[in-house]
Amino acid sequence: MTDDVLLVHGGTPLEGEIRVRGAKNLVPKAMVAALLGDEPSRLRNVPDIRDVRVVRGLLQLHGVTVGPGEEAGELVLDPSHVESANVADIDAHAGSSRIPILFCGPLLHRLGHAFIPGLGGCDIGGRPIDFHFEVLRQFGATIEKRPEGQYLEAPQRLRGTKIRLPYPSVGATEQVLLTAVLAEGVTELANAAVEPEIEDLICVLQKMGAIISMDTDRTIRITGVDRLGGFNHRALPDRLESASWASAALATKGDVYVRGASQREMMTFLNTFRRVGGAFEVDDAGIRFWHPGGPLNAIALETDVHPGFQTDWQQPLVVALTQASGLSIVHETVYESRLGFTSALNQMGAHIQLYSECLGGTPCRFGRRNFLHSAVVSGPTKLQGANLVIPDLRGGFSYLIAALAAQGTSHVHGIDLINRGYENFMDKLRALGAHVELPAPVES
Numbered sequence: 001m002t003d004d005v006l007l008v009h010g011g012t013p014l015e016g017e018i019r020v021r022g023a024k025n026l027v028p029k030a031m032v033a034a035l036l037g038d039e040p041s042r043l044r045n046v047p048d049i050r051d052v053r054v055v056r057g058l059l060q061l062h063g064v065t066v067g068p069g070e071e072a073g074e075l076v077l078d079p080s081h082v083e084s085a086n087v088a089d090i091d092a093h094a095g096s097s098r099i100p101i102l103f104c105g106p107l108l109h110r111l112g113h114a115f116i117p118g119l120g121g122c123d124i125g126g127r128p129i130d131f132h133f134e135v136l137r138q139f140g141a142t143i144e145k146r147p148e149g150q151y152l153e154a155p156q157r158l159r160g161t162k163i164r165l166p167y168p169s170v171g172a173t174e175q176v177l178l179t180a181v182l183a184e185g186v187t188e189l190a191n192a193a194v195e196p197e198i199e200d201l202i203c204v205l206q207k208m209g210a211i212i213s214m215d216t217d218r219t220i221r222i223t224g225v226d227r228l229g230g231f232n233h234r235a236l237p238d239r240l241e242s243a244s245w246a247s248a249a250l251a252t253k254g255d256v257y258v259r260g261a262s263q264r265e266m267m268t269f270l271n272t273f274r275r276v277g278g279a280f281e282v283d284d285a286g287i288r289f290w291h292p293g294g295p296l297n298a299i300a301l302e303t304d305v306h307p308g309f310q311t312d313w314q315q316p317l318v319v320a321l322t323q324a325s326g327l328s329i330v331h332e333t334v335y336e337s338r339l340g341f342t343s344a345l346n347q348m349g350a351h352i353q354l355y356s357e358c359l360g361g362t363p364c365r366f367g368r369r370n371f372l373h374s375a376v377v378s379g380p381t382k383l384q385g386a387n388l389v390i391p392d393l394r395g396g397f398s399y400l401i402a403a404l405a406a407q408g409t410s411h412v413h414g415i416d417l418i419n420r421g422y423e424n425f426m427d428k429l430r431a432l433g434a435h436v437e438l439p440a441p442v443e444s
């Protein structure tokens, strides 16, 4: 398909300004939260990305009206007439996103049952959903696997419970939050994820009337209430997209101002960016990222749950590390297969060796399971244009960065996947002076 291929002519530094809006990993979840209320909600700073469109479609199938608000990027969600959706219609969304799993709690509260299609999302590891179903069972839901998907029922009102997650999963923490707020009694969640997007979801739920407190030891306590209202909320900015553009600026020796980027949620990234040798300047409206000239530094890097170095920052930064002098060590501890994208970088001229051992830091869950989850990147290496097939969202953006940093032309296949999480990325690339083109369609 020609319209899913991008020609990237590399070698030009990215320079200029782009803007990021609300976080992909918060906005769709805040939209699901609107389902819990009995009044309309207003969500602002909403990016036009595929995950938002998928959730919008699923909400509409369940009787929620979703329309534009007064300002650009505002959605008004009215859940006054929530109803059961046709299974075949829901199933049309199978494989499109991971967010449908978060409809379970809200639908169980509103309708007493829920049907969840097969999930999508990036192929960066096994991505099981066992924690989700285990916590839903603890709340009192029954789950039946049917050929077309999972069917859940709440024979009576769901009850608050005591949960300890085996790992601080972002999705499972959100599952607990979205279920516990209307459950009867108190829920105590230990070993919760505390990513900024989760805090923002808690802010959304608090605006709706929920009672949620967070302790410093990753414990979240939720006191269930009988009803929730609507919310008016501006989504926190996308710190993952911001870091992607920062890495693109560094790898292409460029200078990019990311309007909307926020320092608070990016502190760990900014420290690492500075250690590599990148320069940045923060002001009230955004962050400027640039390559200050001279060699970049090799570093040791370990991904972790917040407040550690976010796994989604890893892939774009690895491209910049191919330009650093010396040996960098990267230990991926969140997703077992998130370094698979590096084989294409090697085809372009990078020197990246993968290991199954936990290199350079703390032993992690993957150490004894033979996953290639550590990398040694030796640089600097000259990258050459290549034929690239996008494997996942962040890996895909990383290929774009590599193609932009490389000499010559790359054919990047599967670029549509990037629309899942990067708003108007083609316009942004062009605004930054990237030489990219969609090949002309072949006449038939």
Ligand code: EPU
Pocket: 024, 025, 026, 098, 099, 122, 125, 126, 127, 128, 129, 130, 131, 132, 167, 168, 169, 170, 171, 172, 193, 195, 240, 311, 312, 334, 335, 336, 393, 394, 421
């Ligand atoms: N896990 C399980 N069982 C579960 C759930 C998770 O074993 O039931 C494991 C996963 O396999 C993984 C780890 O726990 O090894 C962490 O997964 P988590 O549940 O935290 O991830 P997620 O909720 O599926 C979200 C983001 C990801 C981001 C991670 C980590 C969304 C839609 N996705 O995924 O974002 O990397 O949290 O912060 O919010 C991306 O934006 O490209 C992306 C992949």
